[in-house]
Amino acid sequence: MIFLDNVIFENKKEFTTLILLYNRYYPPKKINEKFTNVKTYGLKTIGYSFTGKEIIVLEFGTGSFQIGAWCGMHGNETTAIRAIDKIFNTSQYENRLQEIVETITFSCILCLNPDGAEAYTRENAQGIDINRDFHNKETPEMVLLQKFVLEHKPIFKLLLNLHDQRSIFHIGPLPASLSILAPSYNHEMEINETRLKAMERIAAAMKLLPMDTHPYISRFTDEYYPTATGDNFTALGFPTVLIESGHDVLSYERNLSTDILVEMIVGIFSSVNEHIQNFKDVYNQIKENETNACDELITDVKIIGDDFNYNCELGLYFKEVLKSEREGVIDLVPVLHKKSQLNKQLGLTYWKKSSAKEYNFPNLTLDDYNNLEKGSPLPFTLYKRQL
Numbered sequence: 056m057i058f059l060d061n062v063i064f065e066n067k068k069e070f071t072t073l074i075l076l077y078n079r080y081y082p083p084k085k086i087n088e089k090f091t092n093v094k095t096y097g098l099k100t101i102g103y104s105f106t107g108k109e110i111i112v113l114e115f116g117t118g119s120f121q122i123g124a125w126c127g128m129h130g131n132e133t134t135a136i137r138a139i140d141k142i143f144n145t146s147q148y149e150n151r152l153q154e155i156v157e158t159i160t161f162s163c164i165l166c167l168n169p170d171g172a173e174a175y176t177r178e179n180a181q182g183i184d185i186n187r188d189f190h191n192k193e194t195p196e197m198v199l200l201q202k203f204v205l206e207h208k209p210i211f212k213l214l215l216n217l218h219d220q221r222s223i224f225h226i227g228p229l230p231a232s233l234s235i236l237a238p239s240y241n242h243e244m245e246i247n248e249t250r251l252k253a254m255e256r257i258a259a260a261m262k263l264l265p266m267d268t269h270p271y272i273s274r275f276t277d278e279y280y281p282t283a284t285g286d287n288f289t290a291l292g293f294p295t296v297l298i299e300s301g302h303d304v305l306s307y308e309r310n311l312s313t314d315i316l317v318e319m320i321v322g323i324f325s326s327v328n329e330h331i332q333n334f335k336d337v338y339n340q341i342k343e344n345e346t347n348a349c350d351e352l353i354t355d356v357k358i359i360g361d362d363f364n365y366n367c368e369l370g371l372y373f374k375e376v377l378k379s380e381r382e383g384v385i386d387l388v389p390v391l392h393k394k395s396q397l398n399k400q401l402g403l404t405y406w407k408k409s410s411a412k413e414y415n416f417p418n419l420t421l422d423d424y425n426n427l428e429k430g431s432p433l434p435f436t437l438y439k440r441q442l
């Protein structure tokens with residue numbers, strides 16, 4: 056079992072937890088500050104968000120293999136823009152970019168939801184999840200994305216739909232640091248030419264990121280989501296690769312996840328024309344992720360009833376809250392993910408385990424326990440801030 060111990064202070068008597076993140080906030084003004092290397096790429100404003108913020112596309116390369124991509128459809132998912140930043144704004148990848156500059160053309164929306172990115176919310180300024188707006192087209196951002204993809208000439212040969220996922224995703228005892236999918240286009244989850252092309256591109260990149268050295272790469276279930284963007288672009292004949300970055304074995308800052316995503320994207324770039332014999336097998340061998348992890352498991356919590364006492368377990372989930380826009384600080388606030396019945400164990404994979412005793416955790420009344428619902432904050436102060 057791997058614990059993300061660097062996140063948690065060991066000062067257990069004080070219940071102190073370090074749960075502030077400094078690298079995850081990536082608002083539009085940071086894009087303007089960081090993306091200035093216009094010798095390597097071009098920048099183009101293609102439209103505006105609901106409140107009028109610019110939506111900017113990075114354009115790289117002169118090759119015939121056209122790749123379209125978008126980051127930040129959900130404003131609180133920033134690993135993708137951090138990876139694109141690293142690929143194009145550091146000298147580290149100069150040579151690898153040089154090798155493919157005449158092979159691919161990469162057009163990437165740097166942040167599709169700048170209002171959400173500024174407020175650190177999943178939804179846009181209208182409170183709508185853009186990823187569920189493919190058919191309604193109520194958000195200017197979705198209208199723009201469809202125009203970007205459908206009107207692009209030459210036609211995109213591959214789309215990269217870049218997201219982050221929550222820390223509940225895991226592969227056995229490991230967090231799923233990167234999950235990929237060639238999305239379905241119908242409820243039968245049939246495989247057609249379009250999906251095969253996406254699978255082959257994933258398999259080609261996976262040759263550079265083999266599972267034995269990258270065990271935290273996983274595959275999503277290919278269940279069909281009729282309103283989701285990737286599923287719909289696949290249905291329209293665009294080979295689409297969904298990539299969702301998760302948290303990593305080292306920290307909630309997702310620094311390692313950013314590096315894995317960089318390798319995945321650069322791997323896709325450098326293998327676009329490779330034909331992989333057994334690509335379906337390579338794709339299917341990527342382990343499917345599970346959704347049964349929690350951030351912290353508190354064991355041996357005592358519940359005091361009228362006639363009896365018993366122990367339970369509380370699985371906690373860390374909700375991400377923007378604490379300071381100016382300083383770019385994200386706070387992780389523990390809420391209930393799952394609770395046990397009587398003394399049954401929850402059977403969750405967890406990134407940190409603490410016993411109530413060890414924490415001098417308060418006893419719960421039966422009412423406290425019964426009122427705890429999924430997503431609800433704890434009825435007592437478990438964590439005190441380290442000042």
Ligand SMILES: [Zn+2]
Pocket residue numbers: 128129132218219
């Ligand atoms: Zn997302």
